[in-house]
Amino acid sequence: MNAYLNRVLDDVRTKHSNEPEFVQTVEEVLSSLEPVIDQHPEYEKVDLLGRMVEPERMYTFRVTWEDDNGNWHTNTGYRCQFNGAIGPYKGGLRFQKNVCPSIIKFLGFEQTFKNSLTGLPMGGGKGGSDFDPAGKSDAEIMRFCQAFMSALYRYIGPDVDVPAGDMGVGGREIGFLFGQYRRLKATFENGVLTGKGLSYGGSLIRPEATGYGAVYYLNEVLAHENDSIEGKTIACAGFGNVTWGICKKAAELGAKVVTLSGPDGYIYDPDGVVTEEKINYLLEMRSSGRNRVQDYADKFGVKFVAGEKPYGEKVDIVMPSAMQNDVHMEQAKQIAGNGTKYYIEVANMPTTNDALNFLREQPGMIVAPSKAVNAGGVATSGLEMSQNSERLSWTAEEVDAQLHKIMKNIHDMSAAAAEKYGLGYDLVAGANIAGFDKVAQAMMEQGAF
Ligand code: 2IT
Numbered sequence: 001m002n003a004y005l006n007r008v009l010d011d012v013r014t015k016h017s018n019e020p021e022f023v024q025t026v027e028e029v030l031s032s033l034e035p036v037i038d039q040h041p042e043y044e045k046v047d048l049l050g051r052m053v054e055p056e057r058m059y060t061f062r063v064t065w066e067d068d069n070g071n072w073h074t075n076t077g078y079r080c081q082f083n084g085a086i087g088p089y090k091g092g093l094r095f096q097k098n099v100c101p102s103i104i105k106f107l108g109f110e111q112t113f114k115n116s117l118t119g120l121p122m123g124g125g126k127g128g129s130d131f132d133p134a135g136k137s138d139a140e141i142m143r144f145c146q147a148f149m150s151a152l153y154r155y156i157g158p159d160v161d162v163p164a165g166d167m168g169v170g171g172r173e174i175g176f177l178f179g180q181y182r183r184l185k186a187t188f189e190n191g192v193l194t195g196k197g198l199s200y201g202g203s204l205i206r207p208e209a210t211g212y213g214a215v216y217y218l219n220e221v222l223a224h225e226n227d228s229i230e231g232k233t234i235a236c237a238g239f240g241n242v243t244w245g246i247c248k249k250a251a252e253l254g255a256k257v258v259t260l261s262g263p264d265g266y267i268y269d270p271d272g273v274v275t276e277e278k279i280n281y282l283l284e285m286r287s288s289g290r291n292r293v294q295d296y297a298d299k300f301g302v303k304f305v306a307g308e309k310p311y312g313e314k315v316d317i318v319m320p321s322a323m324q325n326d327v328h329m330e331q332a333k334q335i336a337g338n339g340t341k342y343y344i345e346v347a348n349m350p351t352t353n354d355a356l357n358f359l360r361e362q363p364g365m366i367v368a369p370s371k372a373v374n375a376g377g378v379a380t381s382g383l384e385m386s387q388n389s390e391r392l393s394w395t396a397e398e399v400d401a402q403l404h405k406i407m408k409n410i411h412d413m414s415a416a417a418a419e420k421y422g423l424g425y426d427l428v429a430g431a432n433i434a435g436f437d438k439v440a441q442a443m444m445e446q447g448a449f
Contacts, residue, residue: 237259265304
């Protein structure tokens, strides 16, 4: 690798040795950029990469809340405003026990490139808290969200930073967060958050968007291979909002998702998660707060495998849609051994770097990166922001048509960027290069920041 890239990477490894997820994503992205850096010696002069791996700013704040028994708890809240060169910071909030600076920064870094790929004017940001939503009552969730927003509201705004949901933050939480923002600011600035309910400025299709977008992207890959989605079997992981959207769109197009997973294990449903009853049951499992995928197996009488991941099942397409680093070398070898042709990442950074490189080297296997595949979620958040600023709402058909166009464009731009640098049909490198190009250009034109 080029000397400047190596220097930046070494600095990141040293400086962030206690932040493994952040180092991992920087290594993954920078490893694609060599041909670009070689062609742009001016980037080294202004230390463009050194700037890109340093968040513009990052807030850490105390969040104190009271549980239903009158006991008080203290959590840490974060908001990382990673890169604002092409638009207001934009990205989700994650509420999960393991949230820490490394996870927030890896997500913020990924988000910068992802948002750039959408073609919409959104910078990269991410936030959240080490609050564990499991087993909390609605009233506890409300009090936590209010306390969280009481600290966050001064750092965000429709033209400043626009948070949304991520793991542990859905429509219910966004409602409470927006209510508190409105109370504190005494203005109706609904463009400050996305993923809102329809009654106060949410967008149709936003709940479905990440999953639908992933399937639209998959369809572009299949078309490139003169293949079709009809009759294909898909292994998904997780059973959250994203997996739900994939099941729905895949079923509509004649494919079937045959696996789901949870912290307790995975299920295999040979008939597929295809009926309305099964697909809706995912929402029930989520809102029950039990966080168990075995409930699906019990209800529909299918196989449940305790403590295992679904990647050993033989399928046509693997779409890891649960969380970061779900697929290690062991799972990657199973996937390759099964002769799976399409490895379509969905969750943010679901694959360790060694596993990802292994899969990319498999002859005939096509690997698509999460920052491109899951970008339909944030893209539709961008469409929600447009509707809020226009003070009107688009129909589901209008939003879906835009989403579809954006996903096709992301695929085509990534393929073209890889092609331009002689890398062939390399969607991983192509997404990194295409996402980087726009942010780099904006930073260069804006001078030192
Ligand atoms: O990872 C992501 O792109 C999200 N959690 C959605 C972010 C957004 O602003 O809609």
